Amino acid sequence: MSWITWALILTGVGLNAAAQLLLKVxxxxxxxxxxxxxxxxxxxxxxxxxxxxxxxxxxxYAASVCVWLAALSKAPVSTAYPMLSLGxxxxxxxxxxxLGESMPPAKVFGIALICAGxxxxxxxxx
Numbered sequence: 323m324s325w326i327t328w329a330l331i332l333t334g335v336g337l338n339a340a341a342q343l344l345l346k347v348x349x350x351x352x353x354x355x356x357x358x359x360x361x362x363x364x365x366x367x368x369x370x371x372x373x374x375x376x377x378x379x380x381x382x383y384a385a386s387v388c389v390w391l392a393a394l395s396k397a398p399v400s401t402a403y404p405m406l407s408l409g410x411x412x413x414x415x416x417x418x419x420x421l422g423e424s425m426p427p428a429k430v431f432g433i434a435l436i437c438a439g440x441x442x443x444x445x446x447x448x
Contacts, residue, residue, distance in 0.1 A: 330393035337386035344379030
């Protein structure tokens with residue numbers, strides 16, 4: 323695959339991961355909601371609709387779909403799709419550093435396995 327195809331794949335993955343992180347940030351004001359019901363749902367929707375991280379995340383999702391379509395037009399889906407797991411690696415790493423989430427050894431080991439799998443899949447297309 324060409325470097326352009328790899329750039330499209332990685333850009334699509336990055337945009338999707340950014341969307342996840344932004345939506346997590348957008349939901350922080352909802353942490354006090356103990357359950358979602360008819361009363362809390364409306365207020366929660368209003369909070370999200372007024373949130374810049376929510377809308378930025380949605381734009382990232384839309385952009386990631388566009389970029390992903392371009393990537394799929396150039397790469398075999400059996401190679402491109404496993405690369406989406408790099409999004410988990412990015413989200414787990416950034417959420418540890420930026421959002422203060424935990425990174426226990428089992429998660430680190432799982433991330434290492436994902437990275438090894440991505441390397442194996444990417445090398446199998448050469």
